Amino acid sequence: MSTKPSAPVGSHNAKVMNRFELTKRLVAHLKHDEAVIGGIGNANFDLWASGQRPQNFYMLGSMGLAIPIALGVAIAQPRRHVIALEGDGSLLMQLGCLATVAERAPNNLTIVVWDNGIYQITGSQPTASATVADLVAIARAAGIANSAWAADEGDFDRLMAAALREKAPSLIAARIDNKPAVGTTDRDPVQIRERFMRGLGVKGGRD
Amino acid sequence: MTDTQARATAWYEIVLATLKANNVKLVVYVPDRVFTPLIKGIHADPYFTAFATTREEEALGIVTGAWMGGMRGAVLMQTSGFGTIPNALASLVVPSQIPALIFVSERGTLGEFNLGQALVYKTMRPVLNSLAVENVTVTRQDELAFTVDRSIKQAVATQAPVTFILSPLLTGGKVFEG
Numbered sequence: 001m002s003t004k005p006s007a008p009v010g011s012h013n014a015k016v017m018n019r020f021e022l023t024k025r026l027v028a029h030l031k032h033d034e035a036v037i038g039g040i041g042n043a044n045f046d047l048w049a050s051g052q053r054p055q056n057f058y059m060l061g062s063m064g065l066a067i068p069i070a071l072g073v074a075i076a077q078p079r080r081h082v083i084a085l086e087g088d089g090s091l092l093m094q095l096g097c098l099a100t101v102a103e104r105a106p107n108n109l110t111i112v113v114w115d116n117g118i119y120q121i122t123g124s125q126p127t128a129s130a131t132v133a134d135l136v137a138i139a140r141a142a143g144i145a146n147s148a149w150a151a152d153e154g155d156f157d158r159l160m161a162a163a164l165r166e167k168a169p170s171l172i173a174a175r176i177d178n179k180p181a182v183g184t185t186d187r188d189p190v191q192i193r194e195r196f197m198r199g200l201g202v203k204g205g206r207d
Numbered sequence: 208m209t210d211t212q213a214r215a216t217a218w219y220e221i222v223l224a225t226l227k228a229n230n231v232k233l234v235v236y237v238p239d240r241v242f243t244p245l246i247k248g249i250h251a252d253p254y255f256t257a258f259a260t261t262r263e264e265e266a267l268g269i270v271t272g273a274w275m276g277g278m279r280g281a282v283l284m285q286t287s288g289f290g291t292i293p294n295a296l297a298s299l300v301v302p303s304q305i306p307a308l309i310f311v312s313e314r315g316t317l318g319e320f321n322l323g324q325a326l327v328y329k330t331m332r333p334v335l336n337s338l339a340v341e342n343v344t345v346t347r348q349d350e351l352a353f354t355v356d357r358s359i360k361q362a363v364a365t366q367a368p369v370t371f372i373l374s375p376l377l378t379g380g381k382v383f384e385g
Contacts, residue, residue, distance in 0.1 A: 035276075037272070057275065059299070060298065060302070061294070061297070061298020061299055061302070062264070062268065062294065062295050062298045062299035063294075064264075065264065065265070065267075065268035065271075065295060065299060066268075067268075068260070068264075068265045068266075068267075068268030068269045068271075068272065069268045069269070069271055069272035069275075070272060071268075071269050071272060072233075072268065072269040072270060072271060072272020072273035072274070072275070072276065072278075072280070073272040073273070073275060073276040074272075074276075075233060075256060075269070075272075075273055075276070075278065076233075076272070076273040076274075076275075076276025076277050076278035077276040077277065080276075094262070094264075094265060096260070096261025096262055096265060097260075097261065097265050097268075099261060100258070100259075100260050100261060100265065103258070104258060189299075189302040189303045189304075190302070190303065190304055192303075193275060193303045193304065193305075196275055197275050197277075200275065200276055200277070201277075202275065202276060202277040
Protein backbone atom coordinates (compact mmCIF):
# COMPACT_ATOMS: atom_id res chain seq x y z
CA MET A 1 0.00 0.00 0.00
CA SER A 2 2.99 2.32 0.45
CA THR A 3 3.15 2.95 -3.29
CA LYS A 4 -0.45 4.19 -3.42
CA PRO A 5 -0.56 7.93 -4.19
CA SER A 6 -2.16 10.05 -1.51
CA ALA A 7 -4.35 12.04 -3.92
CA PRO A 8 -7.30 10.13 -5.39
CA VAL A 9 -6.44 8.86 -8.84
CA GLY A 10 -8.99 9.47 -11.56
CA SER A 11 -8.98 9.39 -15.30
CA HIS A 12 -7.88 13.03 -15.26
CA ASN A 13 -4.61 12.50 -13.40
CA ALA A 14 -3.70 8.87 -14.12
CA LYS A 15 -0.49 8.52 -16.10
CA VAL A 16 -0.88 7.77 -19.80
CA MET A 17 0.93 4.46 -20.31
CA ASN A 18 1.55 2.01 -23.15
CA ARG A 19 -0.78 -0.94 -23.72
CA PHE A 20 1.88 -3.43 -24.81
CA GLU A 21 4.13 -2.56 -21.86
CA LEU A 22 1.21 -2.97 -19.45
CA THR A 23 0.13 -6.21 -21.14
CA LYS A 24 3.60 -7.64 -20.52
CA ARG A 25 3.38 -6.51 -16.89
CA LEU A 26 -0.02 -8.15 -16.57
CA VAL A 27 1.17 -11.46 -18.00
CA ALA A 28 4.15 -11.44 -15.63
CA HIS A 29 1.67 -11.70 -12.74
CA LEU A 30 0.18 -14.94 -14.07
CA LYS A 31 1.77 -17.81 -12.18
CA HIS A 32 -1.15 -20.24 -11.86
CA ASP A 33 -2.37 -20.82 -15.43
CA GLU A 34 -4.88 -18.00 -15.11
CA ALA A 35 -7.19 -17.63 -18.13
CA VAL A 36 -7.11 -14.39 -20.12
CA ILE A 37 -9.91 -13.37 -22.48
CA GLY A 38 -8.69 -10.77 -24.96
CA GLY A 39 -11.31 -8.43 -26.37
CA ILE A 40 -11.49 -7.66 -30.07
CA GLY A 41 -8.95 -5.24 -31.53
CA ASN A 42 -5.76 -3.91 -30.08
CA ALA A 43 -6.33 -5.41 -26.61
CA ASN A 44 -6.19 -8.80 -28.32
CA PHE A 45 -3.30 -7.92 -30.61
CA ASP A 46 -1.01 -6.85 -27.78
CA LEU A 47 -2.05 -9.89 -25.74
CA TRP A 48 -1.04 -12.06 -28.70
CA ALA A 49 2.26 -10.20 -29.03
CA SER A 50 2.98 -10.70 -25.34
CA GLY A 51 3.22 -14.48 -25.91
CA GLN A 52 0.62 -17.05 -26.88
CA ARG A 53 -0.19 -18.76 -23.59
CA PRO A 54 -2.52 -21.78 -24.01
CA GLN A 55 -4.81 -20.14 -21.44
CA ASN A 56 -5.35 -17.06 -23.65
CA PHE A 57 -8.55 -16.73 -25.68
CA TYR A 58 -8.52 -14.22 -28.52
CA MET A 59 -12.00 -12.97 -29.38
CA LEU A 60 -12.18 -12.22 -33.12
CA GLY A 61 -15.70 -10.75 -33.34
CA SER A 62 -18.59 -10.14 -30.96
CA MET A 63 -17.37 -6.72 -29.79
CA GLY A 64 -18.19 -6.18 -26.11
CA LEU A 65 -18.37 -9.84 -25.09
CA ALA A 66 -14.91 -10.40 -23.57
CA ILE A 67 -16.23 -9.81 -20.04
CA PRO A 68 -19.27 -12.10 -20.46
CA ILE A 69 -17.02 -14.83 -21.90
CA ALA A 70 -14.64 -14.40 -18.95
CA LEU A 71 -17.58 -14.61 -16.52
CA GLY A 72 -18.64 -17.88 -18.15
CA VAL A 73 -15.14 -19.34 -17.79
CA ALA A 74 -15.01 -18.13 -14.17
CA ILE A 75 -18.32 -19.87 -13.39
CA ALA A 76 -17.26 -23.12 -15.08
CA GLN A 77 -13.82 -23.17 -13.43
CA PRO A 78 -14.20 -21.55 -10.00
CA ARG A 79 -10.67 -22.49 -8.92
CA ARG A 80 -9.00 -20.70 -11.84
CA HIS A 81 -8.61 -16.92 -11.90
CA VAL A 82 -9.90 -15.34 -15.11
CA ILE A 83 -8.93 -11.96 -16.54
CA ALA A 84 -10.91 -10.06 -19.16
CA LEU A 85 -9.07 -7.47 -21.26
CA GLU A 86 -11.27 -4.86 -22.88
CA GLY A 87 -10.89 -1.52 -24.59
CA ASP A 88 -12.96 1.51 -23.66
CA GLY A 89 -15.08 1.35 -26.81
CA SER A 90 -15.86 -2.34 -26.28
CA LEU A 91 -16.80 -1.83 -22.64
CA LEU A 92 -19.05 1.11 -23.51
CA MET A 93 -20.88 -1.18 -25.93
CA GLN A 94 -21.81 -3.69 -23.20
CA LEU A 95 -21.94 -1.76 -19.91
CA GLY A 96 -24.73 -3.95 -18.56
CA CYS A 97 -22.27 -6.81 -18.10
CA LEU A 98 -20.64 -4.87 -15.24
CA ALA A 99 -23.88 -5.10 -13.27
CA THR A 100 -24.14 -8.80 -14.07
CA VAL A 101 -20.58 -9.38 -12.83
CA ALA A 102 -21.28 -7.38 -9.67
CA GLU A 103 -24.47 -9.34 -9.00
CA ARG A 104 -22.77 -12.73 -9.50
CA ALA A 105 -19.71 -11.51 -7.55
CA PRO A 106 -17.29 -14.24 -8.70
CA ASN A 107 -14.17 -14.37 -6.52
CA ASN A 108 -11.98 -15.31 -9.48
CA LEU A 109 -12.59 -12.57 -12.05
CA THR A 110 -10.57 -9.45 -12.85
CA ILE A 111 -11.48 -6.96 -15.56
CA VAL A 112 -8.71 -4.84 -17.09
CA VAL A 113 -9.71 -1.90 -19.26
CA TRP A 114 -7.30 -0.16 -21.61
CA ASP A 115 -8.70 3.34 -22.06
CA ASN A 116 -7.16 5.43 -24.84
CA GLY A 117 -10.34 7.45 -25.41
CA ILE A 118 -10.57 6.39 -29.05
CA TYR A 119 -11.99 3.72 -31.28
CA GLN A 120 -8.42 3.15 -32.38
CA ILE A 121 -8.90 0.35 -34.87
CA THR A 122 -11.62 2.11 -36.87
CA GLY A 123 -9.87 5.43 -37.37
CA SER A 124 -9.40 6.86 -33.88
CA GLN A 125 -12.82 8.44 -33.46
CA PRO A 126 -13.21 9.65 -29.83
CA THR A 127 -15.13 7.56 -27.30
CA ALA A 128 -17.18 9.13 -24.53
CA SER A 129 -14.44 8.16 -22.08
CA ALA A 130 -12.16 10.73 -23.72
CA THR A 131 -14.29 13.52 -22.31
CA VAL A 132 -17.17 12.73 -19.99
CA ALA A 133 -17.51 9.04 -19.10
CA ASP A 134 -15.36 7.72 -16.21
CA LEU A 135 -15.24 3.95 -16.63
CA VAL A 136 -14.11 3.32 -13.05
CA ALA A 137 -16.94 5.41 -11.65
CA ILE A 138 -19.35 3.50 -13.90
CA ALA A 139 -17.99 0.15 -12.69
CA ARG A 140 -18.26 1.21 -9.03
CA ALA A 141 -21.79 2.42 -9.55
CA ALA A 142 -22.62 -0.90 -11.23
CA GLY A 143 -21.56 -2.60 -8.00
CA ILE A 144 -17.91 -3.58 -8.57
CA ALA A 145 -16.46 -1.95 -5.46
CA ASN A 146 -12.87 -2.95 -6.26
CA SER A 147 -12.57 -0.63 -9.23
CA ALA A 148 -9.61 1.69 -9.63
CA TRP A 149 -7.54 3.71 -12.05
CA ALA A 150 -3.88 2.72 -12.23
CA ALA A 151 -1.91 5.85 -11.36
CA ASP A 152 1.25 4.57 -13.05
CA GLU A 153 3.03 1.32 -13.91
CA GLY A 154 3.91 0.55 -10.30
CA ASP A 155 0.33 1.17 -9.25
CA PHE A 156 -0.88 -1.15 -12.02
CA ASP A 157 1.36 -3.90 -10.63
CA ARG A 158 0.03 -3.28 -7.13
CA LEU A 159 -3.59 -3.38 -8.32
CA MET A 160 -3.02 -6.56 -10.35
CA ALA A 161 -1.43 -8.35 -7.40
CA ALA A 162 -4.32 -7.26 -5.18
CA ALA A 163 -6.94 -8.31 -7.75
CA LEU A 164 -5.50 -11.83 -8.00
CA ARG A 165 -5.82 -12.15 -4.20
CA GLU A 166 -9.26 -10.56 -3.88
CA LYS A 167 -12.31 -12.64 -3.00
CA ALA A 168 -14.51 -10.40 -5.10
CA PRO A 169 -14.37 -9.20 -8.71
CA SER A 170 -12.03 -6.30 -9.49
CA LEU A 171 -11.74 -3.79 -12.30
CA ILE A 172 -8.51 -2.02 -13.16
CA ALA A 173 -8.55 0.77 -15.71
CA ALA A 174 -5.43 2.22 -17.28
CA ARG A 175 -5.12 5.25 -19.47
CA ILE A 176 -3.06 4.30 -22.48
CA ASP A 177 -1.51 6.07 -25.45
CA ASN A 178 -2.56 5.68 -29.08
CA LYS A 179 0.44 3.64 -30.20
CA PRO A 180 -0.57 0.78 -32.49
CA ALA A 181 -0.48 -2.80 -31.24
CA VAL A 182 2.77 -4.71 -31.61
CA GLY A 183 1.30 -7.75 -33.38
CA THR A 184 -1.90 -9.23 -34.75
CA THR A 185 -3.69 -12.45 -33.88
CA ASP A 186 -4.22 -15.46 -36.10
CA ARG A 187 -7.71 -15.49 -37.60
CA ASP A 188 -8.79 -19.09 -37.06
CA PRO A 189 -11.61 -19.18 -34.45
CA VAL A 190 -11.76 -22.97 -34.19
CA GLN A 191 -8.02 -23.31 -33.65
CA ILE A 192 -8.07 -20.50 -31.07
CA ARG A 193 -10.99 -22.10 -29.22
CA GLU A 194 -9.47 -25.59 -29.32
CA ARG A 195 -6.12 -24.41 -28.01
CA PHE A 196 -7.81 -22.46 -25.24
CA MET A 197 -9.94 -25.44 -24.14
CA ARG A 198 -6.90 -27.69 -24.02
CA GLY A 199 -5.12 -24.97 -22.08
CA LEU A 200 -7.96 -25.13 -19.55
CA GLY A 201 -7.84 -28.93 -19.45
CA VAL A 202 -11.17 -29.32 -21.26
CA LYS A 203 -11.57 -31.67 -24.23
CA GLY A 204 -14.80 -30.88 -25.97
CA GLY A 205 -16.96 -31.01 -22.86
CA ARG A 206 -18.27 -34.50 -23.53
CA ASP A 207 -19.45 -36.78 -20.72
CA MET B 208 -36.74 -41.31 -21.40
CA THR B 209 -35.98 -41.08 -17.69
CA ASP B 210 -38.51 -41.60 -14.93
CA THR B 211 -38.45 -37.89 -14.22
CA GLN B 212 -39.34 -37.07 -17.80
CA ALA B 213 -42.10 -39.68 -17.86
CA ARG B 214 -43.70 -38.24 -14.74
CA ALA B 215 -43.44 -34.65 -15.85
CA THR B 216 -46.74 -33.11 -16.73
CA ALA B 217 -46.07 -29.53 -17.82
CA TRP B 218 -43.88 -28.43 -20.75
CA TYR B 219 -41.52 -26.54 -18.43
CA GLU B 220 -41.05 -29.58 -16.18
CA ILE B 221 -40.05 -31.59 -19.24
CA VAL B 222 -37.54 -28.95 -20.37
CA LEU B 223 -36.06 -28.72 -16.88
CA ALA B 224 -35.75 -32.50 -16.55
CA THR B 225 -34.20 -32.82 -20.00
CA LEU B 226 -31.61 -30.15 -19.26
CA LYS B 227 -30.64 -32.00 -16.08
CA ALA B 228 -30.54 -35.34 -17.85
CA ASN B 229 -28.04 -33.80 -20.30
CA ASN B 230 -25.76 -32.21 -17.73
CA VAL B 231 -26.75 -28.64 -18.59
CA LYS B 232 -26.00 -26.87 -15.32
CA LEU B 233 -25.90 -23.23 -16.39
CA VAL B 234 -29.02 -21.33 -17.47
CA VAL B 235 -28.84 -17.62 -18.28
CA TYR B 236 -31.75 -15.62 -19.53
CA VAL B 237 -33.41 -12.36 -20.31
CA PRO B 238 -36.83 -12.81 -18.70
CA ASP B 239 -39.98 -13.71 -20.55
CA ARG B 240 -43.53 -14.03 -19.22
CA VAL B 241 -44.22 -17.35 -20.96
CA PHE B 242 -40.93 -18.81 -19.69
CA THR B 243 -41.58 -17.66 -16.10
CA PRO B 244 -42.58 -21.11 -14.75
CA LEU B 245 -39.46 -22.63 -16.34
CA ILE B 246 -37.25 -19.89 -14.89
CA LYS B 247 -38.86 -20.32 -11.45
CA GLY B 248 -38.37 -24.07 -11.58
CA ILE B 249 -34.72 -23.71 -12.56
CA HIS B 250 -34.05 -21.21 -9.78
CA ALA B 251 -35.74 -23.53 -7.28
CA ASP B 252 -33.50 -26.46 -8.23
CA PRO B 253 -30.01 -26.29 -6.67
CA TYR B 254 -28.66 -28.36 -9.57
CA PHE B 255 -28.67 -25.23 -11.71
CA THR B 256 -26.64 -22.05 -11.72
CA ALA B 257 -29.19 -19.58 -13.08
CA PHE B 258 -29.29 -15.82 -13.44
CA ALA B 259 -30.56 -12.99 -15.62
CA THR B 260 -28.32 -11.01 -17.94
CA THR B 261 -28.89 -7.49 -19.21
CA ARG B 262 -28.86 -8.49 -22.88
CA GLU B 263 -29.25 -11.71 -24.85
CA GLU B 264 -25.83 -11.43 -26.51
CA GLU B 265 -24.28 -11.14 -23.05
CA ALA B 266 -25.95 -14.46 -22.19
CA LEU B 267 -24.46 -16.04 -25.32
CA GLY B 268 -21.00 -14.80 -24.32
CA ILE B 269 -21.42 -16.34 -20.87
CA VAL B 270 -22.44 -19.79 -22.14
CA THR B 271 -19.60 -19.65 -24.67
CA GLY B 272 -17.10 -19.07 -21.86
CA ALA B 273 -18.72 -21.75 -19.73
CA TRP B 274 -18.58 -24.31 -22.54
CA MET B 275 -14.90 -23.59 -23.10
CA GLY B 276 -14.40 -24.07 -19.36
CA GLY B 277 -16.20 -27.41 -19.43
CA MET B 278 -19.75 -26.52 -18.38
CA ARG B 279 -22.82 -26.81 -20.59
CA GLY B 280 -25.13 -23.84 -20.75
CA ALA B 281 -28.52 -22.81 -22.09
CA VAL B 282 -29.85 -19.35 -22.92
CA LEU B 283 -33.52 -18.37 -22.63
CA MET B 284 -35.05 -15.40 -24.43
CA GLN B 285 -38.17 -14.20 -26.14
CA THR B 286 -38.52 -13.61 -29.85
CA SER B 287 -37.74 -9.88 -29.72
CA GLY B 288 -34.50 -10.73 -27.90
CA PHE B 289 -33.48 -12.92 -30.80
CA GLY B 290 -33.26 -9.74 -32.85
CA THR B 291 -30.28 -8.65 -30.74
CA ILE B 292 -28.07 -11.73 -31.21
CA PRO B 293 -27.24 -12.26 -34.91
CA ASN B 294 -23.79 -10.68 -34.54
CA ALA B 295 -22.91 -12.79 -31.51
CA LEU B 296 -24.05 -15.88 -33.42
CA ALA B 297 -22.23 -14.98 -36.64
CA SER B 298 -18.97 -13.76 -35.13
CA LEU B 299 -18.61 -15.92 -32.00
CA VAL B 300 -20.90 -18.92 -31.49
CA VAL B 301 -21.03 -20.29 -35.05
CA PRO B 302 -17.42 -19.76 -36.20
CA SER B 303 -16.04 -20.95 -32.84
CA GLN B 304 -18.27 -24.07 -32.96
CA ILE B 305 -19.95 -23.56 -29.60
CA PRO B 306 -22.90 -25.86 -28.79
CA ALA B 307 -24.97 -23.08 -27.25
CA LEU B 308 -28.50 -24.26 -26.41
CA ILE B 309 -30.87 -21.41 -27.23
CA PHE B 310 -34.50 -21.53 -26.13
CA VAL B 311 -36.80 -18.94 -27.67
CA SER B 312 -40.29 -18.28 -26.42
CA GLU B 313 -42.07 -17.80 -29.72
CA ARG B 314 -43.90 -14.50 -30.02
CA GLY B 315 -45.16 -12.78 -33.12
CA THR B 316 -47.60 -15.44 -34.27
CA LEU B 317 -50.85 -17.17 -33.28
CA GLY B 318 -52.44 -14.15 -31.66
CA GLU B 319 -49.58 -11.66 -31.31
CA PHE B 320 -50.63 -8.15 -30.28
CA ASN B 321 -47.25 -6.40 -30.50
CA LEU B 322 -46.20 -5.47 -34.03
CA GLY B 323 -42.52 -5.35 -33.06
CA GLN B 324 -42.62 -8.98 -31.91
CA ALA B 325 -44.44 -9.95 -35.10
CA LEU B 326 -41.71 -8.41 -37.25
CA VAL B 327 -38.76 -9.91 -35.38
CA TYR B 328 -40.60 -13.24 -35.62
CA LYS B 329 -40.44 -12.95 -39.40
CA THR B 330 -36.64 -12.51 -39.30
CA MET B 331 -35.87 -15.31 -36.85
CA ARG B 332 -35.92 -18.47 -38.96
CA PRO B 333 -34.39 -16.79 -42.03
CA VAL B 334 -31.46 -15.59 -39.87
CA LEU B 335 -31.00 -19.03 -38.29
CA ASN B 336 -31.25 -20.77 -41.65
CA SER B 337 -28.85 -18.39 -43.37
CA LEU B 338 -26.29 -19.08 -40.63
CA ALA B 339 -27.07 -22.81 -40.90
CA VAL B 340 -27.96 -22.89 -37.22
CA GLU B 341 -30.05 -25.94 -36.39
CA ASN B 342 -33.50 -24.81 -35.28
CA VAL B 343 -36.41 -26.91 -34.19
CA THR B 344 -39.91 -25.68 -33.48
CA VAL B 345 -41.77 -27.61 -30.81
CA THR B 346 -45.57 -27.49 -30.92
CA ARG B 347 -46.47 -30.78 -29.18
CA GLN B 348 -45.74 -31.80 -25.62
CA ASP B 349 -45.48 -35.49 -26.53
CA GLU B 350 -42.53 -34.62 -28.80
CA LEU B 351 -40.81 -32.18 -26.45
CA ALA B 352 -38.58 -34.47 -24.40
CA PHE B 353 -37.41 -36.44 -27.42
CA THR B 354 -36.76 -33.30 -29.49
CA VAL B 355 -34.84 -31.44 -26.78
CA ASP B 356 -32.91 -34.48 -25.57
CA ARG B 357 -31.77 -35.58 -29.02
CA SER B 358 -31.01 -32.06 -30.21
CA ILE B 359 -28.84 -31.31 -27.16
CA LYS B 360 -26.91 -34.52 -27.83
CA GLN B 361 -26.52 -33.56 -31.49
CA ALA B 362 -25.35 -30.04 -30.58
CA VAL B 363 -22.66 -31.40 -28.28
CA ALA B 364 -21.59 -34.19 -30.63
CA THR B 365 -21.37 -31.90 -33.67
CA GLN B 366 -20.13 -28.84 -31.74
CA ALA B 367 -22.86 -26.62 -33.16
CA PRO B 368 -25.52 -24.41 -31.57
CA VAL B 369 -29.19 -25.35 -31.62
CA THR B 370 -32.25 -23.16 -31.25
CA PHE B 371 -35.45 -24.48 -29.72
CA ILE B 372 -38.42 -22.38 -30.73
CA LEU B 373 -41.19 -23.18 -28.27
CA SER B 374 -44.49 -22.46 -29.99
CA PRO B 375 -47.59 -20.99 -28.31
CA LEU B 376 -49.18 -24.31 -29.27
CA LEU B 377 -46.89 -25.87 -26.63
CA THR B 378 -46.65 -23.12 -24.03
CA GLY B 379 -49.96 -21.33 -24.39
CA GLY B 380 -48.12 -18.17 -25.45
CA LYS B 381 -48.99 -14.70 -24.29
CA VAL B 382 -52.40 -13.31 -25.02
CA PHE B 383 -53.76 -9.81 -25.39
CA GLU B 384 -55.43 -8.66 -22.19
CA GLY B 385 -56.34 -5.14 -23.32
